[in-house]
Amino acid sequence: MQNAGEANKRILLLSGYDAASHRRWREQLIDLLPDFSWASLVLPPRFFRWRIRGNPLTWLNEPLLQERWDLIIATSMVDLATLRGLHPRLADTPSLLYMHENQFAFPVSSGQNASADPQMVNLYSAMSADCVVFNSGWNRDSFLDGVDSFCQKLPDGVPEGLIDTLRDKSRVIPVPIEDRLFAGRPSLVERTCPHLLWNHRWEYDKGPDRLLKFLQVLEQRSVPFRLSVVGERFRSYPKAFDRIREQFDPCIEHWGFLESREDYDHLLRHADIVVSTALHDFQGLSMLEAMASGCLPLAPDRLAYREYVPALCRYKSHEQNAEREAGAAADSLEGMLEKGDSTCPPEGWRASSLSGDYRSLFQHLINAGSGSS
Numbered sequence: 001m002q003n004a005g006e007a008n009k010r011i012l013l014l015s016g017y018d019a020a021s022h023r024r025w026r027e028q029l030i031d032l033l034p035d036f037s038w039a040s041l042v043l044p045p046r047f048f049r050w051r052i053r054g055n056p057l058t059w060l061n062e063p064l065l066q067e068r069w070d071l072i073i074a075t076s077m078v079d080l081a082t083l084r085g086l087h088p089r090l091a092d093t094p095s096l097l098y099m100h101e102n103q104f105a106f107p108v109s110s111g112q113n114a115s116a117d118p119q120m121v122n123l124y125s126a127m128s129a130d131c132v133v134f135n136s137g138w139n140r141d142s143f144l145d146g147v148d149s150f151c152q153k154l155p156d157g158v159p160e161g162l163i164d165t166l167r168d169k170s171r172v173i174p175v176p177i178e179d180r181l182f183a184g185r186p187s188l189v190e191r192t193c194p195h196l197l198w199n200h201r202w203e204y205d206k207g208p209d210r211l212l213k214f215l216q217v218l219e220q221r222s223v224p225f226r227l228s229v230v231g232e233r234f235r236s237y238p239k240a241f242d243r244i245r246e247q248f249d250p251c252i253e254h255w256g257f258l259e260s261r262e263d264y265d266h267l268l269r270h271a272d273i274v275v276s277t278a279l280h281d282f283q284g285l286s287m288l289e290a291m292a293s294g295c296l297p298l299a300p301d302r303l304a305y306r307e308y309v310p311a312l313c314r315y316k317s318h319e320q321n322a323e324r325e326a327g328a329a330a331d332s333l334e335g336m337l338e339k340g341d342s343t344c345p346p347e348g349w350r351a352s353s354l355s356g357d358y359r360s361l362f363q364h365l366i367n368a369g370s371g372s373s
Helices: 020-032 048-058 080-086 117-128 137-152 162-168 208-220 240-247 261-270 285-292 303-307 322-339 351-372
Strands: 010-015 037-042 071-075 095-099 131-134 170-172 195-199 226-230 252-255 273-275 296-300
Touching: 010 020, 020 037, 020 071, 020 351, 048 080, 048 117, 071 080, 071 351, 080 095, 080 117, 095 117, 095 137, 095 351, 117 137, 117 162, 131 137, 131 351, 137 162, 137 170, 137 303, 162 170, 195 261, 195 285, 208 240, 208 322, 226 240, 226 261, 273 285, 273 322, 285 296, 296 303, 296 322
Parallel strands: 010 037, 010 071, 071 095, 095 131, 131 170, 195 226, 195 273, 226 252, 273 296
Antiparallel strands: none
C-alpha cells in the first residue's frame, strides 16, 4: 500500500562492496518502493580488505553525505560508525545496517591472513545503527554468537549487555525473490535421469570438492543424471571444477557462467534438482531462485537452508568428513527420486510478500527519527 508521505522521504543507500547479490538487492529495493526518493553511493567489488576498512576515506568529500536524508541504509561492508562520526548530519539521521553476510561466520581461505579488522567494522557498524537487518536467521544467530565468542577473548573493557542490545535491534528480512520466477511447476520433471543444477560462485566455500565426491558416488551407484554447473567464475578457481568437467563430460548439459539472464532463467525452469554442497551460505539466493522456478532442492542440513529447504530434501551434514557427506547426499537424492516429491516454492520469500515488511520498517525508522528531531 502506497504511503502518501513517502514521495518526500529521502533515502541514501550505501553499498561499500557492490557485488552482484548486493547490487541486485539494492536495485530491487528501489524498484519495489519507488515512492521513496532514492540515491545511492556504491563502490566496486574488489580489494576487499581496503573496501571494508577504507570506504569512509573514499567517501570523505562525497557531496551526498553533506545533504539531509530521512534514512540511511548501509550494507554490511560499510563502516557506518566511522561515517557517522565524520559526517555530523549522518549522526542525527536514522540508520539501518543490512547484513548480507557477517565477518564472524565468513570463512578464511588458505590464501588469506586472519584479521579482526573486518569483524570490528561489522560490530561497530551494528552498534552504530538504529536497526540491523539480516537476510536469514542463521546469519543473525551466527553474528551474535560470533560477537559473543569474540568479546570473551578480549582482555577487559567489554560492556555488559552488548549481545542483548544487538539482538533487540535485529530483524530478519531476506533478499526478495522476484515474483516472475515463480513458475508453478507441480512436480519433478524427470526421475529416470534427473537434470542436476549446481549454480553457485566458483569458490572453495561453496564446496566444489564435495560436489565432485557426490557425483562420484552417484556414478559408483549407477545413478544416471544430467548436469549443469553454472555461476560466477573468477580468474583463480578451485581445481575440482576441472576434474568434474573431465570426469563427467558426457553428462554435462551446460558448463560455465551464463551471461544472459534469459538463458539462466530458462535453465532454472528446465532443471529438476538444484544442489548445494556449500560450507557457507548466508541466505542462498541461487537455491531460492531455482526452487521458485520449480526445482527440487538438495542441500546439507546446515546454514540458512534449514529455514526454507524441507527436511526430506536436506542431507545429513558432515562438515569434517566429505566422503560421508557425499554418501548422505546420494542417499537423499535416491530417496527423492523414488518418492517423486512435489516442488516446494519459497512463497514467503516473494518480493510482493516482503516489500511490505521493508516499507513498514523504513517508515517506522523515518517516523522515529522525525519524532526525536
